[in-house]
Amino acid sequence: MGTKTTCRRLIKAPASQMLVVACIFMLLVESSAGSKARHFKWDVEYVFWSPDCIENVVMGINGQFPGPTIRAKAGDTVVIDLTNKLHTEGVVIHWHGIRQFGSPWADGTASISQCVINPGETFTYRFKVDKAGTYFYHGHYGMQRSAGLYGSLVVDVEDGRKEPFHYDGEFNLLLSDWWHESVHHQEVGLSSNPLRWIGEPQTLLINGRGQYNCSLAARYSNSSSSQCQLRGSEHCAPEILHVLPNKIYRLRIASTTALASLNLAIGNHKMVVVEADGNYVTPFAVDDLDIYSGESYSVLITTNQDPSNNYWLSAGVRGREPKTPQGLSVLNYRPNSASKLPASSPPTTPAWNDYAHSKSFSNKILALMGSPKPPKNYDRRITLLNTQNKINGYTKWAINNVSLTLPPTPYLGSIKYGLRHAFQQNSPPESFSNDYDVMKQPVNPNTTTGNGVYILAMNTTVDIILQNANALTANVSEIHPWHLHGHDFWVLGYGEGKFDPKKDEKKLNLKNPPLRNTAVIFPYGWTALRFVADNPGAWAFHCHIEPHLHMGMGVVFAEGIQHLTKIPQEAIACGLTGKMLMTANHN
Numbered sequence: 001m002g003t004k005t006t007c008r009r010l011i012k013a014p015a016s017q018m019l020v021v022a023c024i025f026m027l028l029v030e031s032s033a034g035s036k037a038r039h040f041k042w043d044v045e046y047v048f049w050s051p052d053c054i055e056n057v058v059m060g061i062n063g064q065f066p067g068p069t070i071r072a073k074a075g076d077t078v079v080i081d082l083t084n085k086l087h088t089e090g091v092v093i094h095w096h097g098i099r100q101f102g103s104p105w106a107d108g109t110a111s112i113s114q115c116v117i118n119p120g121e122t123f124t125y126r127f128k129v130d131k132a133g134t135y136f137y138h139g140h141y142g143m144q145r146s147a148g149l150y151g152s153l154v155v156d157v158e159d160g161r162k163e164p165f166h167y168d169g170e171f172n173l174l175l176s177d178w179w180h181e182s183v184h185h186q187e188v189g190l191s192s193n194p195l196r197w198i199g200e201p202q203t204l205l206i207n208g209r210g211q212y213n214c215s216l217a218a219r220y221s222n223s224s225s226s227q228c229q230l231r232g233s234e235h236c237a238p239e240i241l242h243v244l245p246n247k248i249y250r251l252r253i254a255s256t257t258a259l260a261s262l263n264l265a266i267g268n269h270k271m272v273v274v275e276a277d278g279n280y281v282t283p284f285a286v287d288d289l290d291i292y293s294g295e296s297y298s299v300l301i302t303t304n305q306d307p308s309n310n311y312w313l314s315a316g317v318r319g320r321e322p323k324t325p326q327g328l329s330v331l332n333y334r335p336n337s338a339s340k341l342p343a344s345s346p347p348t349t350p351a352w353n354d355y356a357h358s359k360s361f362s363n364k365i366l367a368l369m370g371s372p373k374p375p376k377n378y379d380r381r382i383t384l385l386n387t388q389n390k391i392n393g394y395t396k397w398a399i400n401n402v403s404l405t406l407p408p409t410p411y412l413g414s415i416k417y418g419l420r421h422a423f424q425q426n427s428p429p430e431s432f433s434n435d436y437d438v439m440k441q442p443v444n445p446n447t448t449t450g451n452g453v454y455i456l457a458m459n460t461t462v463d464i465i466l467q468n469a470n471a472l473t474a475n476v477s478e479i480h481p482w483h484l485h486g487h488d489f490w491v492l493g494y495g496e497g498k499f500d501p502k503k504d505e506k507k508l509n510l511k512n513p514p515l516r517n518t519a520v521i522f523p524y525g526w527t528a529l530r531f532v533a534d535n536p537g538a539w540a541f542h543c544h545i546e547p548h549l550h551m552g553m554g555v556v557f558a559e560g561i562q563h564l565t566k567i568p569q570e571a572i573a574c575g576l577t578g579k580m581l582m583t584a585n586h587n
């Protein structure tokens, strides 16, 4: 019987004080014995790179794109000394899916958890990875994520713990999209009147690799592009998945796309979904898998197909009319040559607007037996209406008719030190007017900017209803994947049209809703979430489509900041908290 169980028994039974103290000491020793601190030294700088065989400029880490994969065990502490080698831009990195209990200043969100790290400066991210799962990291300032600042973050179960499924090997697949236009050009376009939209990506990348001026599968179709002739050492050569026959492999899939909702399929192989956003789900088999920006999954595949062949791995665009070729890679059954192309053409991506297919997949994702259940009731319900609007002719996205513009002083500091001039003190609207018709374009297209914060009472249960609506163009309502920092939430359900508590409340799933950190809202629909505000800090909650966040599609939550004993000064040495520190340090 483990120490934990012994101790738990002791603590329950009338035991001598000494015994309890001894137990706690043993637990501390045991827990510290397993966990490790993993140190990394990163330089962030622009580098020439050819992600899709066309030379471009990417934001690299230690000269490489995508950034290095961080691998750790649950309970470890990750320490990243990040030096900003950019010449004219600040930078921060967000550890997507890591909850940052006790380290909210390491969440990596400019203006929310910290000041940007200025050129030449070094900031140390130090945080515990407390839960096993498939995660990733990415820039969270301006649209630097779109410039290629991202990489994988994998947390294995701690020593002595086992996963609830067996596999013989594993692969990491970080999916992203890529434009040839610079992020600078994109940012200016989005902030122009009239709006210059970024358009659809030129290429889809798998682990930062795609092909623009040729196709790996040209010979299977009468497509205009030529058949790629790659040596394999190029930046854009696909990463081949080498497997042995009759084995089980875990594919860790994460999407850091700036825009695209993707669908992944592997020729002739079913996928068994076992994890979503770092939480175990009840396993279910699919032929193809939808993954929205910000989401992650683990699937198991069994290599039980004809071993004399290789098979396609394909990622295609869904949810928006595709103008981008599929991203492709190859599942290579050893000992076949890796350059032996599959016998047939890549799997066809389901129709982009077959939302029934999308919803059917989302509704299959349910928590694994034994997962934490949601509280039966909520203390506060916040309804967030997503609309596309105008401000003096500029196109924006707004939530309850407020388009988010972040303040220069990070909320974590200004709330901690009660600097009331740092941001609008009135709480943003908790809902929207009852007569708003979500099926129609906004009657009044105008909105306003705001930077108010939803202050949550510590340890209260919060329900969020994410409500979608028609955009500025008639008969258009787009998909939005929403990501919450600092917490996982339970996805209680999805519905059509305007959420109606009377008829929709009773349909919510409180039995086995999945825990996630990202959830999608479908066109003209709503998605119901529940989470517990148990993590002192200031937390972004926003559409994970990069241009949409840039256009104001997000909100900020904050809870328990007064409980924080210390905030590293280097995290808030800008804006009004910077001035406050200078004054304090000088007196």
Ligand SMILES: O=C1O[C@H]([C@@H](O)CO)C(O)=C1O
Pocket (backbone or CB within 6 Å): 195, 197, 388, 471, 478, 547, 548, 551
């Ligand atoms: O924010 C967006 O702008 C365009 C379109 O609405 C205006 O061109 C689009 O598809 C978005 O998601």
